[in-house]
Amino acid sequence: MSDNASRAEAIRDRYRSTLGTIPRGAEDRLRLAEQHDRLDTEEAIMALRHIVLTDNALGPRVQQLVHFGQLLALGRSDPARIHARGALHAGATTGDLIGVAETAVLTAGVPAYALGIEIIAELIGPPD
Template sequence: MTDDTIARRTEAVRDRYRATLGTVPGGVEDRLRLARDFGRLPTEEAIAALRHIVLTDSPLGGRVQQLVHFGQLLALGRAHPARIHAQGALHAGAGIADLVGVAETALITAGVPAYALGTEIIAELLPAEDGGEAG
């Protein structure tokens, strides 16, 4: 594979993440670097393609699918990816009130730690200047 081909294919993977999350997470950049360096780019392309199908071609739609991801990650206590999917939900059209609803659902299904993690993440997403209601 030529360097130009590798660069184009790597950028195509990044574009899939930008489409669903609005950004390329740092961990994805690390994985892409390793994949390029060790000739494993097809693995990252396959992961990105599957994620794109699940997040964009779901009967739930992108917004709801991102909210589901956020809630599941709260229940699992996975703070970093939960943050990524909270931002992805906002990128897909969800509001802060939607995220609060997911955090409250996590309270019922996974307990106070999941709810606390959710509210922590949501508070980080609030505009700094008003610190109040958004949505």
């Protein structure tokens, strides 16, 4: 494996450990960075993410829930989905996600709440 391939795989491993998966956008960025010798940028971003998400008093579960809520308030559906999954991966419950969506109604209105509930419904699937 080449040095660039090893470096890119290390970044992918970080995504897997944090989110349980590699988001499509992150994979696209890594592929281009690897092809064009720009992995330094991705490594710098990953180092910052590691500090904020891991070396933080809130811990990974709460951090992912905060990201989910902030992204709902911003109306950023795709990143909100990523962080809702990341919150579940970090030990959050469906109730935690619902609580975040309910809080979003106060800070960002019914559209943010509705987006949150839509994402949660997608994640838990249809009732049995």
